[in-house]
Amino acid sequence: MFGRKRKVRRRLFETPLPDAWWVIIDRNVPYIRSLTDEDRKELGGHIQILLHEKRFEGCGGLEMTDEIRLTIAAQAAVLLLHRKTDYYPTLRSILVYPHAYFSAAERRLPDGTVTDQPEARLGESWFRGSLVLSWDDVLRGAHNPSDGHNVVFHEFAHQLDGESGAMNGAPDLESPTRYQHWAQVLGHDYNKLIEEVHKNHRSLIDPYGSTDPAEFFAVVTETFFEKPKAMLHRHPELYRQLAEFYNQDPAHAETDSETP
Numbered sequence: 001m002f003g004r005k006r007k008v009r010r011r012l013f014e015t016p017l018p019d020a021w022w023v024i025i026d027r028n029v030p031y032i033r034s035l036t037d038e039d040r041k042e043l044g045g046h047i048q049i050l051l052h053e054k055r056f057e058g059c060g061g062l063e064m065t066d067e068i069r070l071t072i073a074a075q076a077a078v079l080l081l082h083r084k085t086d087y088y089p090t091l092r093s094i095l096v097y098p099h100a101y102f103s104a105a106e107r108r109l110p111d112g113t114v115t116d117q118p119e120a121r122l123g124e125s126w127f128r129g130s131l132v133l134s135w136d137d138v139l140r141g142a143h144n145p146s147d148g149h150n151v152v153f154h155e156f157a158h159q160l161d162g163e164s165g166a167m168n169g170a171p172d173l174e175s176p177t178r179y180q181h182w183a184q185v186l187g188h189d190y191n192k193l194i195e196e197v198h199k200n201h202r203s204l205i206d207p208y209g210s211t212d213p214a215e216f217f218a219v220v221t222e223t224f225f226e227k228p229k230a231m232l233h234r235h236p237e238l239y240r241q242l243a244e245f246y247n248q249d250p251a252h253a254e255t256d257s258e259t260p
């Protein structure tokens, strides 16, 4: 990283968020209220950098506001806590639509191409450059911190996944041994989920995670932050892999009780 960029980041990181911004964040993202003061301070620094480096763009008639920017950046910053990070380096723009923007018909991708792939989620993360979210669903996901669904965690987990060079369910893990453990544990639980979905069994992990390994990683990230105690109990190995990657232990944090 160039020295100037590092300097700018350090200055931003040390600039406290205005109180009025914390009011918005705490109102919209109850998960963040449960963090320690130290974590909130770190989070505030990450938020400043994300707001500075990423372009937030209102689409489909949505007017961009501080509330929208903060609600998204604050949740994206949760995934960066306690970790060495380059702030989603390939992500430049966050496009926000007022409502779920997708349809089963054709839709235009940010690069101008048109796809008729049916869209099953409320946001979408592209490997290069931009990420699409619906404001409705961002708010809904944030308001309920324990239902296991959070579209911002989901889409930014895809971004982390892509940092290893490919979106394949394995983010940058630094050592070959860690990749081996990761592949073993996530592969096992991914196959188990496919089986559960096949048998129509109820699973803790959203069945959407059985789509492919990349979706599995994004979906279990949602479960890890929103249903950590249940995940620790029912998928202890998976919980440990994610706790090591995210360097966080939400199952032992003082949070509101999880909805079963």
Ligand SMILES: [Zn+2]
Pocket (backbone or CB within 6 Å): 121, 154, 158, 214, 215, 218
């Ligand atoms: Zn996804």
